[in-house]
Amino acid sequence: MAIKELWRGRRFYTSPYPLLGARSAGTALVPVDLLKQIQEDTIDTLSIHLIGNVVVAGTLAGAGAPNGNYNPQSLVTLTTLTTAPQASGLIPLNAISPRIAVLDQAVLNGSFASFAQIPDTPGTFPLDAWVHFGFKRPLARKGIEFAHPLRKWKTDVLNVVFGTRDQLFTGGTNTWDLTAVTVEFFADMDVAAAPDNIHAVELFELDFNIVATNSSFIINQLPAGTYYDNLYIVTEDPAFGGLTDAMLVNIDVEGAGRFWLPQGENNAAWVRNEFTKPAFWDQTQDLTGIYILPLRDGMWSRALDAVAQPIVLRLNVNSLSTTSLVRLGGRKIVPGGIKKTIKGPDGKKTVVGLPDA
Numbered sequence: 001m002a003i004k005e006l007w008r009g010r011r012f013y014t015s016p017y018p019l020l021g022a023r024s025a026g027t028a029l030v031p032v033d034l035l036k037q038i039q040e041d042t043i044d045t046l047s048i049h050l051i052g053n054v055v056v057a058g059t060l061a062g063a064g065a066p067n068g069n070y071n072p073q074s075l076v077t078l079t080t081l082t083t084a085p086q087a088s089g090l091i092p093l094n095a096i097s098p099r100i101a102v103l104d105q106a107v108l109n110g111s112f113a114s115f116a117q118i119p120d121t122p123g124t125f126p127l128d129a130w131v132h133f134g135f136k137r138p139l140a141r142k143g144i145e146f147a148h149p150l151r152k153w154k155t156d157v158l159n160v161v162f163g164t165r166d167q168l169f170t171g172g173t174n175t176w177d178l179t180a181v182t183v184e185f186f187a188d189m190d191v192a193a194a195p196d197n198i199h200a201v202e203l204f205e206l207d208f209n210i211v212a213t214n215s216s217f218i219i220n221q222l223p224a225g226t227y228y229d230n231l232y233i234v235t236e237d238p239a240f241g242g243l244t245d246a247m248l249v250n251i252d253v254e255g256a257g258r259f260w261l262p263q264g265e266n267n268a269a270w271v272r273n274e275f276t277k278p279a280f281w282d283q284t285q286d287l288t289g290i291y292i293l294p295l296r297d298g299m300w301s302r303a304l305d306a307v308a309q310p311i312v313l314r315l316n317v318n319s320l321s322t323t324s325l326v327r328l329g330g331r332k333i334v335p336g337g338i339k340k341t342i343k344g345p346d347g348k349k350t351v352v353g354l355p356d357a
Contacts, residue, residue: 064172068242200337243289
């Protein structure tokens with residue numbers, strides 16, 4: 001009898017870069033049907049690898065100005081993972097920008113990855129960069145319960161939008177040719193995993209343009225019916241070089257008469273030091289513009305509770321220009337939303353949730 005391995009890592013799909021020829025702007029979609037390419041098991045981490053050469057044509061005078069986006073990861077412009085049926089109405093990856101994708105993986109790993117940047121100067125430059133989406137939670141209690149199962153879905157489609165030079169630079173006249181770049185998709189999987197519970201999870205992102213200074217900018221688009229863990233508040237302004245600490249003064253989180261963080265205490269610096277820095281092994285690295293409210297004690301039951309009533313954020317923010325932006329990212333969790341095991345008084349287990357497709 002063959003002994004089955006308990007985990008597996010593989011490159012499951014390869015695609016040419018979808019933007020061909022010399023360009024200064026543009027986006028293109030690469031769809032990947034996970035059920036056709038992988039078919040079984042549980043995805044712990046889904047990875048996108050960009051490998052090849054970028055040909056920059058033009059002049060030194062034609063170079064643009066860096067816009068502050070992660071270079072080169074921001075070539076992976078937007079990522080969405082949808083399933084049918086939906087578990088508890090959640091979308092596993094709900095229109096995630098590279099800013100939130102990179103930050104979320106950095107928090108899961110405890111450090112930011114570093115890759116060679118592509119300059120906007122004439123020449124041929126090697127591109128070798130990764131964008132990861134971690135489902136399994138390494139520091140959560142029973143992290144396997146957060147992983148992405150494949151056998152529960154009739155469809156499970158990853159849609160990735162890729163971009164070019166204008167995702168990283170503004171102005172200038174140079175062009176980029178990414179024809180020689182290949183896109184590789186990898187999966188780190190657990191094999192034949194059968195946890196008693198599998199949570200429905202959505203990594204989401206909401207973006208808000210801050211057009212005026214406001215001591216109580218309300219974000220009320222976080223609906224009830226879920227817990228919220230690892231909320232990320234990111235303040236940035238391309239006109240000022242990207243991430244900035246000059247925008248956020250206070251974070252107020254409240255709901256159903258509860259105040260996790262109150263108004264009027266100018267607590268942004270405290271949130272940085274008490275919650276954000278401890279999320280990283282190296283607390284001296286640059287965390288400009290990044291504020292994190294982490295999953296408490298690694299337990300979903302200690303996360304921000306919006307099961308019965310929604311939560312509301314009120315931000316004290318400064319507007320620096322017409323391009324000032326707040327990104328709110330994080331995870332929604334419905335415990336046992338995919339699979340839940342209930343133990344009766346007689347010790348008998350009853351499993352409820354989505355059947356295998």
